[in-house]
Every structure is written in C-alpha cells, then in structure tokens.
Amino acid sequence: MVSMASRPTNHPALLLNADFRPLSYFPLSLISWQEAIKSVFLDRVQIVSTYSRRVHSPSLSMEIPSVVALKSFVDLDRNPAFTRYNVFLRDHFSCQYCGVRKPVESLTFDHVVPRCQGGPTTWENVTAACQDCNLFKGGRSPLQANMQLLSEPHRPSVWELQENGRSFPPNYLHESWMDFLYWDSELEQEASSDGWWRMARDFHRN
Numbered sequence: 001m002v003s004m005a006s007r008p009t010n011h012p013a014l015l016l017n018a019d020f021r022p023l024s025y026f027p028l029s030l031i032s033w034q035e036a037i038k039s040v041f042l043d044r045v046q047i048v049s050t051y052s053r054r055v056h057s058p059s060l061s062m063e064i065p066s067v068v069a070l071k072s073f074v075d076l077d078r079n080p081a082f083t084r085y086n087v088f089l090r091d092h093f094s095c096q097y098c099g100v101r102k103p104v105e106s107l108t109f110d111h112v113v114p115r116c117q118g119g120p121t122t123w124e125n126v127t128a129a130c131q132d133c134n135l136f137k138g139g140r141s142p143l144q145a146n147m148q149l150l151s152e153p154h155r156p157s158v159w160e161l162q163e164n165g166r167s168f169p170p171n172y173l174h175e176s177w178m179d180f181l182y183w184d185s186e187l188e189q190e191a192s193s194d195g196w197w198r199m200a201r202d203f204h205r206n
Contacts, residue, residue: 026165
C-alpha cells in the first residue's frame with residue numbers, strides 16, 4: 001500500500017505501444033501513476049523514464065514512471081470511429097469554409113450536400129464548420145451558397161488522425177515525453193527537443 005503522505009497529485013505516465021509510439025496523440029494516451037505502477041508489477045509494461053519523485057510502501061520505494069511502454073504490441077484499429085470529435089480532428093479544428101481555427105465549443109459539423117437534399121451523414125459528406133458559416137449556408141449546397149470548400153471531406157485513417165493530433169499538444173507536457181511525441185521531428189525540421197518544448201509551451205500561451 002502506497003503511503004498517503006507520499007502520494008503525488010498529478011503525475012500521469014505517457015503510455016507507449018511496444019514500438020515506442022503513443023497509442024494515441026489526441027487525446028494523448030496517458031494513465032495515472034497508480035495504474036502505471038500496477039501495470040509494472042503485473043509485467044504488462046516496462047518503465048522507460050521516471051519522475052524525480054518517489055512513492056513508498058512498507059516494503060518498497062520507487063520513482064514514479066513518467067513514460068511506460070507496453071510489452072505486447074497493440075494493433076490499432078485502422079477504421080476510426082465516425083464521431084463529431086474525429087471530424088474536427090480530421091479538419092484540424094478549422095472551419096472548412098472560412099478557414100478559421102475555432103475551439104471545439106464554437107465548431108459545428110455541416111452536411112456538404114444538405115440532408116434536405118438527400119445528403120447522407122457520412123465521412124464523405126460531413127465537414128467542420130463554424131457557426132456563422134453553417135448558419136449562412138443553411139439548407140443549400142456550397143455551389144448554391146457560393147461557398148468554396150477548402151478540402152473535400154473524406155474517411156481518414158487512424159494514422160492521419162494521429163498525425164493531426166500531434167499538432168495540438170495537451171495542456172500538460174512533461175519533458176520526458178517529448179522524445180516520444182515528436183520522435184521524428186528533429187530529422188524532418190532539424191529542431192531540437194528544447195525547440196519542440198518551447199513550441200508546445202508557446203502554443204498554450206496563445
């Protein structure tokens with residue numbers, strides 16, 4: 001039993017697949033420190049990195065895991081769920097008519113071919129739209145409303161959603177996570193880990 005006096009309030013662990021990539025970028029694949037420690041003792045994960053803080057029990061003292069990796073590879077579903085949130089993620093949380101990025105609560109989804117004209121509710125006919133553009137378009141097609149779609153709606157892959165999610169860092173990023181969240185960015189953009197850390201920090205300041 002971990003001592004109550006030693007319990008950290010917020011020390012989540014980044015959960016990686018067996019190939020050392022996050023199971024999900026958005027939302028980020030995080031587990032509680034309690035679940036991380038339990039998984040270590042059940043031999044489900046290996047510890048990759050730790051926090052400087054320790055937890056104690058009568059017979060054990062250990063550093064809290066900050067990054068853990070599954071010992072068995074999980075083959076992710078190649079067909080993501082058709083949800084409002086995944087539509088927004090596919091479209092980079094931007095209105096596909098005016099191009100303005102909006103917070104989730106200010107976005108709606110629009111039927112490109114309106115339902116009143118027989119348009120289906122499918123990946124290929126639903127797009128992210130801000131409330132103003134959705135209201136202006138109404139029950140018309142983009143052609144009828146003289147509006148241009150910035151991208152054609154399509155069925156995304158899990159890989160595409162994962163890549164899009166990397167552009168939206170979560171509110172909390174521990175330094176030990178950065179090599180796994182942006183593991184290929186240094187080669188592609190010649191950016192250091194510190195550069196990515198500053199980018200993620202500045203993202204949340206704006």
